[in-house]
Amino acid sequence: MWNNASPAFRLYVLAFYLFLFTPLLVVALFAFNASLFPAPPWKGFTLEWFTGEGVIFGKPGILKDPAMLRAMFTSLKVALPVTVLAVVLGTANAFLLERKEFPGKSLLAMMMLWPLVIPGVILGISILAFSSRIANGLESWLNMDLDFLRPGLFLVILGQLSFILTISTLIIAARLKKFDRNLEEAAYDLGAGRWRVLTTITLPFLRPAMIGAGLVALLMSFENFNTTLILVGSDAPLPIYLYGQMREGATPAVNAASLLLMLVAGSLAVLVAFANRGEGR
Amino acid sequence: MSAAISSGQGRAAARLGLFLLLLPAILWLGLLVVLPHVEMAILSFSQRIRAGVYGFGFGNYLEFLTEPLYWRTFGRTAIMSILVTLITLVISFPVALYIAKVARGATKPILFLMCLIPFWASELVRTLGWMMLLRETGVASYLMQLAGLTYGPVELLYNDGAVILGLVYGGMLFMIVPLANALESLDDSQVEAGYDLGGSGFTVLRRIIIPHAMPGIVAGSIVVFMLSVGNFVTPVLLGGKNGLWFTEQIYAQFITRFNWPQGAAFGFMLLLLSTLIVWAGLRLTGQGFSETLRRS
Numbered sequence: 001m002w003n004n005a006s007p008a009f010r011l012y013v014l015a016f017y018l019f020l021f022t023p024l025l026v027v028a029l030f031a032f033n034a035s036l037f038p039a040p041p042w043k044g045f046t047l048e049w050f051t052g053e054g055v056i057f058g059k060p061g062i063l064k065d066p067a068m069l070r071a072m073f074t075s076l077k078v079a080l081p082v083t084v085l086a087v088v089l090g091t092a093n094a095f096l097l098e099r100k101e102f103p104g105k106s107l108l109a110m111m112m113l114w115p116l117v118i119p120g121v122i123l124g125i126s127i128l129a130f131s132s133r134i135a136n137g138l139e140s141w142l143n144m145d146l147d148f149l150r151p152g153l154f155l156v157i158l159g160q161l162s163f164i165l166t167i168s169t170l171i172i173a174a175r176l177k178k179f180d181r182n183l184e185e186a187a188y189d190l191g192a193g194r195w196r197v198l199t200t201i202t203l204p205f206l207r208p209a210m211i212g213a214g215l216v217a218l219l220m221s222f223e224n225f226n227t228t229l230i231l232v233g234s235d236a237p238l239p240i241y242l243y244g245q246m247r248e249g250a251t252p253a254v255n256a257a258s259l260l261l262m263l264v265a266g267s268l269a270v271l272v273a274f275a276n277r278g279e280g281r
Numbered sequence: 282m283s284a285a286i287s288s289g290q291g292r293a294a295a296r297l298g299l300f301l302l303l304l305p306a307i308l309w310l311g312l313l314v315v316l317p318h319v320e321m322a323i324l325s326f327s328q329r330i331r332a333g334v335y336g337f338g339f340g341n342y343l344e345f346l347t348e349p350l351y352w353r354t355f356g357r358t359a360i361m362s363i364l365v366t367l368i369t370l371v372i373s374f375p376v377a378l379y380i381a382k383v384a385r386g387a388t389k390p391i392l393f394l395m396c397l398i399p400f401w402a403s404e405l406v407r408t409l410g411w412m413m414l415l416r417e418t419g420v421a422s423y424l425m426q427l428a429g430l431t432y433g434p435v436e437l438l439y440n441d442g443a444v445i446l447g448l449v450y451g452g453m454l455f456m457i458v459p460l461a462n463a464l465e466s467l468d469d470s471q472v473e474a475g476y477d478l479g480g481s482g483f484t485v486l487r488r489i490i491i492p493h494a495m496p497g498i499v500a501g502s503i504v505v506f507m508l509s510v511g512n513f514v515t516p517v518l519l520g521g522k523n524g525l526w527f528t529e530q531i532y533a534q535f536i537t538r539f540n541w542p543q544g545a546a547f548g549f550m551l552l553l554l555s556t557l558i559v560w561a562g563l564r565l566t567g568q569g570f571s572e573t574l575r576r577s
Binding site for chain 2: 021026040092100123126129158230243266
């Protein structure tokens with residue numbers, strides 16, 4: 001019955017996929033346009049916006065531009081701690097939700113979902129306001145400056161973690177739920193201690209989900225905009241830097257950086273798919 | 282006796298384990314979610330009495346109600362987000378139906394994955410794509426001139442249509458995935474029975490397919506609505522000066538004007554808006570919150 005879908009239906013789906021990919025193709029294509037502006041007409045193919053020294057257009061390509069490289073490095077400085085913390089704390093949360101019983105557990109489980117429904121801008125301003133209050137209180141008490149509680153990378157890391165942790169918790173808890181407790185019982189019967197069982201049985205079982213959660217956290221940190229925009233100090237991660245460039249009227253260098261971002265995201269996506277495949281075992 | 286001691290030790294160890302696992306969760310939710318919102322609530326009820334002195338009051342909320350720019354931007358954000366949600370639903374439904382029911386064999390996972398790909402690219406990259414397509418010197422304007430449809434460059438950017446387009450584009454994935462999942466479980470024989478009983482294609486769609494997809498429709502709509510209301514990049518970059526999104530007002534109060542109490546009050550208004558609409562959507566369709574969130 002579904003097999004004879006009308007041509008109009010098929011055409012609609014085709015048009016939909018064109019609509020889906022056109023913006024991304026345009027971004028990618030104009031990264032290679034030999035022009036000072038990321039706009040038609042097409043003036044020939046160039047790699048100048050990636051590796052150029054800036055001799056031709058007066059502006060260097062992204063891999064030779066210190067400001068762009070600094071922004072990428074800043075992104076990495078944020079994304080790595082966020083990823084590690086998201087996996088470690090997410091695993092702890094998963095054990096808490098799947099293995100422990102305590103009063104108020106369902107409330108806690110519900111609260112863990114909250115950060116997903118709070119707009120990123122609001123997460124940002126609330127954390128900014130709270131950390132400023134703590135900083136003001138502590139600074140007058142201790143009589144010293146606590147710069148890490150002011151807008152900057154430390155707050156960006158906390159802000160991103162506040163909602164990425166929900167996602168990593170969900171991913172890892174879903175895997176732990178599928179675990180067959182008999183495997184642990186068998187290991188205890190064979191004389192293994194708690195620590196040994198955890199490190200040789202349970203954690204290896206969780207590994208695909210932990211890797212998957214880490215990759216998702218890495219990607220979400222790299223791409224986060226709203227929360228980061230509020231909490232950022234003088235060091236701008238890549239999306240914030242690109243946003244500034246886009247408002248000023250960009251050169252194709254922004255396209256080149258965007259293409260790079262897409263490629264990084266794409267390869268992370270492939271890795272996530274592989275990690276998920278491991279879950280099938 | 283020794284058994285009692287060891288079981289006592291076991292209980293102590295279990296309690297310690299519970300405590301160690303609870304600690305990060307409580308620190309996370311307490312320090313990064315609950316207390317910051319408490320601080321925001323306190324801030325939103327503090328108003329300037331004279332220079333440097335603040336006291337309790339509803340001034341920030343009154344300011345919101347009396348300044349047309351603020352409540353109009355608020356209402357505009359709400360209405361446009363509802364519109365975006367409806368458009369996204371209408372555009373995505375046939376595609377989800379195609380993926381779930383029409384596509385066969387390898388086409389199905391390929392079509393599904395192709396939907397995901399654009400969303401691995403950052404929101405900023407997607408917005409850049411639309412800027413390059415729509416602006417006066419952009420691709421659409423260029424092609425229209427080549428085709429002789431217009432004589433001069435056409436500015437398609439910086440209007441409400443562009444903002445809606447960008448938000449719909451950004452929301453589609455979050456609609457298609459829950460819709461396709463819901464439609465996947467639709468029993469073909471039900472649809473056939475509908476036709477056999479003399480139902481037209483439209484009747485079958487209205488009486489059988491859409492009711493079956495309802496959980497997916499609700500889940501997708503809620504996520505798309507929340508993403509739209511809380512969006513910042515799309516309205517600012519695609520709407521320009523005409524973007525007028527409420528998140529922009531919050532940003533302006535906090536970062537540009539440094540009027541935190543006012544910004545905190547705006548933040549609560551936005552939270553209230555998204556909570557109310559989500560609650561109304563769930564009530565109207567009789568769905569639960571946790572299941573819906575998990576589904577999406």
